[in-house]
Amino acid sequence: MSIKEDIGLRIRTEREKKGMSREVLCLDGDELTVRQLLRIENGESLPSLEKLEYIAQRLETSLSNLLAEDNIDIPDEYYELKNRLIKFPTYGDEKRIEQKLQMIEDIYDRYFPILPEEELLTLDIIENIMNFAKHEKGPKIEEIFEDVFDQAQKRKILV
Template identity: 40%
Template structure:
């Protein structure tokens, strides 16, 4: 596949936002329509000043607009993806390993990273802090500054998803009142997540998967059920594309909860419970099997209590 040139990328991003060249250039003091046309057609190369202006107009950092502009250290990338790929299961030893890798990033690489990477790492750390403390005081500025920028994008990258995950954990702790701006933004991002399955690189789909799991948790807590089937479909697509079924027991658990809470269908919920157990057993994860058994007992007990009311 031919690599997208700078001008082609600018044109695509501008058109995705629904802007004409005249609208993009505004009063033409920084960039004229003629200059933008020549840049988009690859006829002329923009100066650094014009690149900064273009990035600002698109709501992007310089690194997002020109990802080849800065090479990220290989060891940093490895640490980052190790953290994202490795679940902790609330085990103290795994949590310590994750925290140790984050500390390495902050100690060895953070000061040299481009702004967008610093935001991503800070969002990741803030998400961990929110989950551990059950407080949304962590990462508020990140959410406030970057979610409106991400909301305008058609295609998300891994760093966008880390900020979205933080936003979802904040949403879990908030009221999300009907007709509020925060609820509208929340629902808009939720609707966009399944669309990303076919837009993202396969090797990054595990990050989208994790964000979708977190989003379903929020929707369940807020009793907003309509978007959940589309997220289930997206999760199933991800697992089929990646052939990574490590999270399938959790996926099946969420589906049984949905059947109990939304459709009141114990038989269908039970089939998903059995499915979860089979996958956990195939994985040899006895601890997960025990957790699933305990969760099924709690869920069915609560369901029977609800029916008797």
């Protein structure tokens, strides 16, 4: 079982043990939407530390209980690859765009199961920009940002 699935299962189990629906846990959706919680519980998304703290608070449990023994450290190699990806210029050159898309694919292959939602969003945005540059077809912004835009508007401090 992946880290995402394990943490999602713990959250769902704890929520159900408390007899709490997803809607009740999420309240008004300012901190966490029902859709985000569903993706987390299904093991599709790794919650950020901020969201995990919110979930733990709402479930009246500790972070360590939700995380158990799992170590969700993201390796330094990931950040090195991400840094290279972001700083790699394409100059509109199709070969360089393809290289950048391959870098994204490599990151997904190596780190997808352990990356939190925010990191996956960043990669998704970069990938869509590169595909736009390559194919001159616009990405569906609504699909990329889904709940993220609403969450960003409601945050007191943007990260």
